[in-house]
Amino acid sequence: MRSSVGGVLISGERGTAKSTIVRSFARMMYGGFPVTLPINATDDRVLGGWRINALMQGDPDWQPGLLQQADGRMLYIDEVNLLDDHIINLILDVVSTDVLVVEREGMDDPQIRVSFTLVGTMNPEEGALRPQLLDRFGLFVPASAEQDPDVRRDILLTVLRFDAERDQRDSEWLAEGASRDAERRERITGARDIVHDVEVPDGIVTLCAAVAAEFEVVGHRGEIVMAQGARAAAALDDRYTVTEDDVRGIAQYAIMHRRREAAYAEAIEWSDKDAERLEHVFSGA
Numbered sequence: 001m002r003s004s005v006g007g008v009l010i011s012g013e014r015g016t017a018k019s020t021i022v023r024s025f026a027r028m029m030y031g032g033f034p035v036t037l038p039i040n041a042t043d044d045r046v047l048g049g050w051r052i053n054a055l056m057q058g059d060p061d062w063q064p065g066l067l068q069q070a071d072g073r074m075l076y077i078d079e080v081n082l083l084d085d086h087i088i089n090l091i092l093d094v095v096s097t098d099v100l101v102v103e104r105e106g107m108d109d110p111q112i113r114v115s116f117t118l119v120g121t122m123n124p125e126e127g128a129l130r131p132q133l134l135d136r137f138g139l140f141v142p143a144s145a146e147q148d149p150d151v152r153r154d155i156l157l158t159v160l161r162f163d164a165e166r167d168q169r170d171s172e173w174l175a176e177g178a179s180r181d182a183e184r185r186e187r188i189t190g191a192r193d194i195v196h197d198v199e200v201p202d203g204i205v206t207l208c209a210a211v212a213a214e215f216e217v218v219g220h221r222g223e224i225v226m227a228q229g230a231r232a233a234a235a236l237d238d239r240y241t242v243t244e245d246d247v248r249g250i251a252q253y254a255i256m257h258r259r260r261e262a263a264y265a266e267a268i269e270w271s272d273k274d275a276e277r278l279e280h281v282f283s284g285a
Contacts, residue, residue, distance in 0.1 A: 005138030005225050005232070007095055007118030009080065009129075009257070011268065012143025018121040019078060021143075025119075026074045028181040029188065034074035034119070037066055037091070039082050046087055047102050067091065067100050070116040080120035081129040091118065092136040124267050131263040135218065138225045139250075140257035140268060191235035198231045204242045207282070211251050214281050215274075217258045226254040244282060251278055 010018045026034040037046065048065035066075065075091070077083060094100050100112040120137065122129060134140070146152050165171040205227065212223040229250035230242045252270045262268050 005228050005254075006092070006221075007120065007137050008139045008141060009134070009137040010119070010121045010141045010143050011124055012121075013125060013145065014123055016143040016145055018143050022074075022076050022119050022121060026076070028185055029117075030073045032073075034076035035066055035070040035116075036076045036078065037083070037087075039079055041066065041083075041087060043087070043090070046090060047100065065100075065102075067094055067114055067116070068112060071114040072116065074117040074119060077118070077120040079122060079126065081122040081124075081127050085130065085133065088133050088136075092133070096136075131218075134257045134262065135221055137257070138221075139229065139253040141253055142256075142267075142269065187236065190238070191232065194238075194240070195232055195235040197240060198234050199241045200227050200231055201241065204230065204244070204247060207244065207247055208251075210284075211247070211278065211281050212255060214277060215255050215259055217255050218260060219258065222255040222258045226251055229254055248278070248282060 010021070012018055023033050026032065044063075044065065046065050046067060048068055049063055077088075077091070080088065094114060095116075095118050098113060098115045100114045101110050102112060103110050118137075146155065161173065165174055168174070208223040208226045208230070211226065212220075215222075217223070226247060227242070230246035233246040233249055234240070234242045252274070256262065256270050256274075257268050
């Protein structure tokens with residue numbers, strides 16, 4: 001049984017460390033930077049194709065596309081809102097099925113099994129993503145700059161220290177960070193191993209449906225992703241039953257980009273009023 005939320009889309013203004021977060025996570029989980037899809041990517045670059053020189057010499061040689069290269073790793077789309085809609089649809093179809101269909105002459109089997117973690121980032125100031133494509137991303141996470149001067153100071157100090165110690169082989173500070181990353185990676189890997197065994201009680205299913213109905217979520221992906229995300233949260237906490245708190249922690253990220261008003265908003269936001277409405281649903285559950 002598959003349990004994929006369908007990828008994560010991070011949206012925020014420039015300078016909010018979106019790309020840094022994505023690349024840092026990839027380094028932690030997969031030991032290297034993610035496979036990155038350029039804005040001007042063609043179908044052949046994404047799906048794969050035959051090497052031209054090899055074809056001319058009568059010795060066909062298959063060139064895997066970016067989706068195959070990302071198998072077992074992470075595929076990162078920066079500025080996804082500037083990418084051609086056709087390319088985005090191709091990628092999201094593969095994410096939802098784990099099957100890459102490559103219809104090329106000479107291919108014995110056009111279906112290739114691939115599985116990767118999809119993460120996209122965008123700056124809404126540079127243009128919106130169509131609602132139909134927004135809906136295909138499982139979770140939507142807004143990113144914003146910190147306004148607390150103390151927090152901004154801590155961020156600056158961290159960046160300056162990293163720049164100073166990044167090339168030091170004996171940096172205890174970086175070694176401590178690497179140790180914490182290893183612990184996080186082990187925890188996430190363990191959660192992946194048990195997530196399919198995590199139970200979603202009937203009451204939680206009813207709660208997810210009630211939340212989606214309260215916010216007039218378009219379609220049914222919202223409650224599906226909500227339940228899947230809550231299950232992942234329980235697994236990450238090494239628990240085998242989803243609780244209301246798991247749903248509470250994931251709900252806004254599963255539904256905020258699927259509300260009808262999201263199609264007309266320049267920025268998709270979660271307000272204090274939205275939080276109150278969500279709590280109202282929980283209190284009546």
